[in-house]
Amino acid sequence: MAKVDWPAADKRTLIGKRIDRIDGPLKATGAAKYSYDINRPGMLWARAVTSPYAHAEVTSIDTRAAEALPGVKGVWRDTEKEVRYAGEIVAAVAAETEEIAQEAATRIRVQYKPLPHQVVDDDPKFFDAAKDKLNKREEGNVDDAFAKADKVVEGEYGIPVIAHCCLESHGQVTEMRDGELHVWPSTQNVSRYSDQLGGAVGVDQNKIHVECQYMGGGFGSKFNSDKWGTIGALLSKQTGRPVKLLLERDIELMTAGNRPSAYARIKVGAQKDGTLTAVEADIWGTGGNGGYNPPPVPYVFKVPNTRLTAKGIRTNRGGQRAWRAPSHPQGCFLTMSALADTAAALKMDELEFFLKNVSLTDRAEVYTEELKIAADLIDYKRKAHPRGDPTPGPVKRGLGMSIHTWGGMGHPSECDVTISPDGSVEARLGSQDLGTGTRTVIDIVVAETLGLPLHAVKVQIGKSDYPASGGSGGSTTVGGVSASSRLAATAALNALFETIASKLDTAADNLEAVRGEIRQSDKPENKMSWKEACALLGVNAITKRGSNNPGESQKMHLMDGGVGGAQIADVSVDIETGIVTINEMVAAQDCGLVIDLKTAESQVYGALIMGITYALFEEAVYDVKTGRMLNADMEFYRLAGIKDVGNLKVHMMTGKGYDERGVVGLGEPPVISPGAAIANAVANALGVRVPQLPLTPDRVIAVLQKGGNLA
Amino acid sequence: MKSFEYAAPKTLKEAAALLSDKWGETEILAGGTDLVTSLKQHITEPKRVVSLRNISEIKGIEIEKKDVRIGAMTTLAELAEDKNIKEHFPSLVTAAIGVGSPQLMSVGTVGGDLCQRPRCWYYRNGFGLFAKHEGASLVREGENRYHAIFSNDGSALFVNPSSFGPALIALGATIAVSGPKGKTRKVPAEKFFQTPKTESDRETSLKPNEILTSIFIPIKGLRNATYEVRHRHGLDWPYVTASVAFQIKAGTASDARVVLGHVAPVPWHSAGASKGLNGAKVDAASAAKCGEAAAQGAKPLSKNGYKVQLVKAAVKRAVLAAAA
Known part of the structure; x- marks a missing residue:
């Protein structure tokens, strides 16, 4: 029986080695498709209009001139009356081409009543004690400790506001098809991307399909569907057409975190x-x-x-x-x-x-x-x-x-591993690869577990239709997906052992999968190839679910x-x-x-x-x-x-x-x-x-x- | 960007005829590294864009009598690799390479560099050339770390962004301009740049329907160098630039010109520093003194006092590099 613990150092064939990312060539050649590269039949281009005022009341949004422009198919107006920062999105337009959308966006007339604003962050006098609580924490006897210290050193230091500036900006392509919403967002959170979107656009979450195969950085700024996700989906509903809405760099830097x-x-x-x-x-x-x-x-x-x-x-x-x-x-x-x-x-x-x-x-x-x-x-x-x-x-x-x-510590993650009768292997989980190598890590874990080379395993991630996996934030992904894919692959392997043990005249407990073979641990010459073993499955593929429960996996030293x-x-x-x-x-x-x-x-x-x-x-x-x-x-x-x-x-x-x-x-x-x-x-x-x-x-x-x- | 008519004539005469005599109605497209962004950001909304791409007579670098002639449509990369430029005007090579981005160097042109609009972030954010807001200058009271420390008494507080302007002035270059009837006039490089008096003025002495065609630089054996104070290595603007040119005869300098970039609304010819260098033995002490002289008269705004120190360092280093 295969054990779920990580193999000892001398038994590892892939884990811990210096391995190229499996999607590197796709990225280097441009074959990898990012959200911006997704083009759907009949797709419209959307452009957002933002507030030039840091604080204002929106008194009217007139889209008539934009709508009169040939090629304009849909408009969106915010119902929120107060803009709280310059760069906040107040309206959007969808059109047949990017150029028409750009032109139409300039024709949307928004009337503002400017309100007082405050953008200074480096002067404590702007702290509003009436509105906000002073945060205080104290431990020990501070005054006494300073009085007794041999040396007391004082200084002032500062670190400013910065942005995420992901090389791929935020946004998505949305498409309503047969009453179901398909979204290709740039997201760190494939499985839970639709949590806010469903309610905002009136589509049940079980009718929202999210896909993000490749993404160009998130750094914590891409967990939710966000305002632009809602706008894109609403424009798709309104027009019946797929809509591409990706933020331009200036808007991204002002509004996206x-x-x-x-x-x-x-x-x-x-x-x-x-x-x-x-x-x-x-x-x-x-x-x-x-x-x-x-x-x-x-x-x-x-x-x-x-x-x-x-x-x-x-x-x-x-x-x-x-x-x-x-x-x-x-x-x-x-x-x-x-x-x-x-x-x-x-x-x-x-x-x-x-x-x-x-x-x-x-x-x-x-x-x-x-x-x-x-x-x-x-x-x-x-x-x-x-x-x-x-x-x-x-x-x-x-x-x-x-x-x-x-x-x-790794997040909760579910993974399905399927071993097919032809010997092919697939791992499916609703995780995402932010560019960090998640896809490669899953491949390594499953291949190592099954004693197979990397190319023998097909890793399927990036879709919300796959078993749910956590959002990629807080360094939780590698622990989460390593544990769930190890658990799933081990369970699938043990099921295979059960099937073939009698053919090798031994118990499933005595089997191990090494270098493309299944063999008896204490009598390695009693073996068969991986393909021969899988053929014994007949018409029944094995699919096993690995569920990472962080507490349990930590106890098992799968992750920490x-x-x-x-x-x-x-x-x-x-x-x-x-x-x-x-x-x-x-x-x-x-x-x-x-x-x-x-x-x-x-x-x-x-x-x-x-x-x-x-x-x-x-x-x-x-x-x-x-x-x-x-x-x-x-x-x-x-x-x-x-x-x-x-x-x-x-x-x-x-x-x-x-x-x-x-x-x-x-x-x-x-x-x-x-x-x-x-x-x-x-x-x-x-x-x-x-x-x-x-x-x-x-x-x-x-x-x-x-x-x-x-x- | 707003839709516009596009023309790509084959001769200067045709091109000039397509240009309006009012600024803003038409724009000239050279490499496009500045203009295209300005169009996209609605900084300018011309009715027609006239490309100089097909006008072969204003490309390339050659020696004409005692001058090196640079066609306005010569790219930065071509300039940086040209053997005559390398031999005679290392200060231009440094300025070209300083641009840092192979993409910009491959499409950006020498003429475009001289005519590019200010990078002032108020201007680029749509507040206008003088960034006036409720009667006051946003720059003077706001974020002016990259703005002018010289000639900043008036409305124009931006700095001229040209990479080649300072070197060309230091080298005594002349700029040839073609007018609406195909007539050519020549302007000394120093007179080519000007501080706009109104929002709709431009930063050069070009008329709206004139085209910069060539730059003539006399070969006089001047020692010359540019020093740019840069932080980021790729695709960025220098904080301060100094370009110098001078003769050295019997160990002492003459015909000296010290010109600063990124410190004033025009490339800033420092007469005091130039004069001070003449007759001096060029060494670390006189170079430092020249830097001090160049910084004389600077009037920093609220957040750009550091540039005064940068002027001293840049001039000192440019003088020593030229003499080396």
């Missing part, structure tokens, strides 16, 4: 030997026009005496959405910046200081090992210097570090939650121009049992690039007076390119102490530390802290001029 900002005054108390004793943080920031979840400060380090107050400032900006590791990059940046400044004030080496305090974390051993590996990878001993690079000349070099944590990671950045700062350059970044990351080493490493590389981008370039710039986002484009909403990221090194923690935990998610953790590590490296290079991300020349020069360090 913000990562909340966080600014803070932080006070840290420590003993002479570096031991942390107290942290106090006053935090403010915005989650847009909704509420505000304060970031965790202190982060990772469980300092005994802490006091936190947080003020959420409501702004007339688009609403917040989960952004890869919600709240963690902010909490990490604020905490690790303050801790590095504390180390500097104590004249302690930053690495020594972090190692000194890892005992305050939940996984001291992991962090210690990771910090040492990261230090070796970046040649820390040779490169490290106290704050302020003493080298003459305008270019100063520095190192900085950070550690982070995340849960990443909770990881640590450490990163170190090596940067150069040109003190005459304020330009920060990344020389090298290293990441040591734990994620339990690695299914595919290559796609796991890719996740970390991608996270480092995304992290470098928010450390150096990204911020949503708003004009205070008009309330408009000024850089809703990819010209001034800057993303890092290949030449901007320096040399990246990734070390996955594997083997004893990691593998036996089972699979843990990896999407979020490595994106948490880069901002902190890079900012600390800049402080180490310059000898002075640049307190706010992104680390642009204006901010660097301003600090140097204040500190008088400008060459």
